[in-house]
Amino acid sequence: MKYSIPKTITNIESGWCPGCGHGIVTRLLAETTEELGISDKVIIVRDVACGSMQSGVVTYNNIGAAHGRTIAVAAGAKRIRKEDIVIANPGDGSAYSIGIESTMHAALRNENILALVVNNSVFGMTGGQMSPTTLPGQKTTSSPYGRDTSYNGNLLDIMKVLNTFDIAYLARGSVDSPSAVMKAKKYIKKALMMQQDNKGFCLVEILSPCPTNWGLSPEDSLKFIKEKQQEYFPLGEYVDKGGYDK
Amino acid sequence: MEKISIDVSRCKGCGYCICVCPSGAITKSEEVSKKGYTVISVDESKCVQCGSCYKMCPDYVFQIF
Amino acid sequence: MAKTLMKGNEALAESALRAGCRFFSGYPITPQTEILEYMSWRMREVGGEFVQTESEVAGINMLFGASAAGARALTSSSGPGFSLKQEGISYLCGTELPAVIVDVMRIGSALGNVFQGQGDYWQLTRGGGHGDYRTIVLAPASVQENADMAYEAFDLAEKYTHPVLIASDAAIGQMVEAVELKDFHDHDINKYDWVIKGRKEGEDKRIAENVYYAMGADEYKDFLLEKYKRIEDNEQKWESVNTEDAEVVLVSYGISSRVCKEAVKIARKKGIKLGLIRLKTLWPFPKKAFDALTSDIAGFLCVEMSILGQMVDDVKLATDNKFPVKCYSEFSNVPDPAIIIERAEKMLLENGGRK
Incomplete structure (x- = not known):
């Protein structure tokens, strides 16, 4: 079979809305860990909210962390289980708002984990409030007239911050097209290889659609990522200490 | 020979597959799933087995042989 | 070792x-x-x-x-x-x-x-x-x-x-x-x-x-x-000190309880029948320590370093509100044995001791 559903994906239907990117990111995680033969080592640390629904979709053992604490919890677990592959799965609200101090300091300590951040530019589960990655002008339930940076503050591009840090890997992918999905998969796979080789902290952010809270059709959500989100959050690899491309 | 298998019981009707299919093999069907989603259908004769639908599907509907 | x-x-x-x-x-x-x-x-x-x-x-x-x-x-x-x-x-x-x-x-x-x-x-x-x-x-x-x-x-x-x-x-x-x-x-x-x-x-x-x-x-x-x-x-854990015949029982824990032990010794020398329940678990609260006591006690005196007397409620609950419960609370100072004895004597005067 050319393309088959990864074995680590269960038959349980996810609770995600139609067109939610979490399902794609979760499949990439399943594919990459299977291809690397590390499925039996994976520990997922998931956030509350939409990302938490990953627990039923995959067969991995996992830990449900408090909101914003996935990276700290994952770092704690990894230090005890160094042979395992520990993946924190925060959203943008979790990793860049309430949990930003742990994102920064896990990076400073070069904790040997992967932070796989699903960035949909809103707090999804609570109904689509403004997050640190909500775009200027973007309407959310807590920026009903559109994000006004003079009133709501500026947005955070984590790549601009962490690219100065001594970490193993930093990349931003997207799931807005089949080719983008394949690139995102490459980033995730590289980060997992780095963890296997004990290279240290990896953060891979994936721009991901939230049609429900963006008030857009799934098709228009893909366009929004390509045309709007990527204007503020350019894709690519920002730090790469792996040398796996050579 | 079978080219593609779909499990429409998982389909939530988001339509990503329809947007990305290069050969127009996928369309919205008339069928409404148990959960109330209008699911997709595939014209297998048009399928080129590129895997785009598989790659974009958030709900694991597709497998390509 | x-x-x-x-x-x-x-x-x-x-x-x-x-x-x-x-x-x-x-x-x-x-x-x-x-x-x-x-x-x-x-x-x-x-x-x-x-x-x-x-x-x-x-x-x-x-x-x-x-x-x-x-x-x-x-x-x-x-x-x-x-x-x-x-x-x-x-x-x-x-x-x-x-x-x-x-x-x-x-x-x-x-x-x-x-x-x-x-x-x-x-x-x-x-x-x-x-x-x-x-x-x-x-x-x-x-x-x-x-x-x-x-x-x-x-x-x-x-x-x-x-x-x-x-x-x-x-x-x-x-x-x-x-x-x-x-x-x-x-x-x-x-x-x-x-x-x-x-x-x-x-x-x-x-x-x-x-x-x-x-x-x-x-x-x-x-x-x-x-x-x-x-x-x-x-899991209730406690230490009882001279509670068998005590007329006033101190209730305390941690650093305050060390002073209470001293106060019990001094009081006993003076002929005041003071006892102490020292909590080793704060929760579960050692209610069993109180169940074991006889009924003719003049009262309990909580000795703790909290202004509001935070332990008092638990002692009242543990004794089903049957006894007077007072509190000698300090803030930044460790409780003073002399004051403990003074308060205990006052309780004895007010409520009477064993007949």
Whole structure:
């Protein structure tokens, strides 16, 4: 079979809305860990909210962390289980708002984990409030007239911050097209290889659609990522200490 | 020979597959799933087995042989 | 092992390591800091993990991960730092994870000050965070007990898969006394069937999350009530001093209880029949200590270092409100034995002693 559903994906239907990117990111995680033969080592640390629904979709053992604490919890677990592959799965609200101090300091300590951040530019589960990655002008339930940076503050591009840090890997992918999905998969796979080789902290952010809270059709959500989100959050690899491309 | 298998019981009707299919093999069907989603259908004769639908599907509907 | 002189905080840290603790994550705050400092070098010597985290919040959450992964894990704090741990303690309870958290109490709300205090009693015994929970709270009154309780806390935490708090204070943490330490114990991180590690094919899936989700509301309610009852039935610990014929019984714990012991001695020499119930667990509250007393007691005098007399309610509950309960509370000063005796004499005058 050319393309088959990864074995680590269960038959349980996810609770995600139609067109939610979490399902794609979760499949990439399943594919990459299977291809690397590390499925039996994976520990997922998931956030509350939409990302938490990953627990039923995959067969991995996992830990449900408090909101914003996935990276700290994952770092704690990894230090005890160094042979395992520990993946924190925060959203943008979790990793860049309430949990930003742990994102920064896990990076400073070069904790040997992967932070796989699903960035949909809103707090999804609570109904689509403004997050640190909500775009200027973007309407959310807590920026009903559109994000006004003079009133709501500026947005955070984590790549601009962490690219100065001594970490193993930093990349931003997207799931807005089949080719983008394949690139995102490459980033995730590289980060997992780095963890296997004990290279240290990896953060891979994936721009991901939230049609429900963006008030857009799934098709228009893909366009929004390509045309709007990527204007503020350019894709690519920002730090790469792996040398796996050579 | 079978080219593609779909499990429409998982389909939530988001339509990503329809947007990305290069050969127009996928369309919205008339069928409404148990959960109330209008699911997709595939014209297998048009399928080129590129895997785009598989790659974009958030709900694991597709497998390509 | 021979006795050695150690500071309370350091004895606690060393004893935790000997109990098999191999993970510490914490943040500096006086008067707890020596635990962190001691762990910073000693944890490395024993091959464990030490992290000085970016905040207390990160400290308790790294501990959460380490505990879920199967380690014996410790964190410690004081005052405002201990408040920051509450979210994580609530999560440990909800998730049914064992861990040991030390509160080296200081005085006051807000910043307060670094001096010894016992004002965290309510926070410690009522579940200091959100939701329906309590934690086991051990109350050491000496450097030796700091060591012993830290050692025993991990077993207790695992017995009930529940966090255990140690209610130390600045005086107990900072004082130097002779202490006998227990032997090193190896902890196997794979000992329990709930620990989170990579899932091998064919193994059941393990999830560390609020157990309520898997149980459902009704079963969870019964489960929790049964668990807390089991702890209350089995884990009440206290020391009774001269309570058999006492006319006034002091109730105290930690640093204050040491003064009370002295007060009992002095009072007895004067012919005043003073006794003491020293709490070794704050929760479960040692109600059994009170059940054992006879009914002709003039009253109970709580001696504690909290302005509002935080222990009084528990003594009234433990005695079914049948006796007068007074409180001699100090704030930043350790209670004075002379004042304790004076208050006890006053209670005797007001309420009468044994006939």
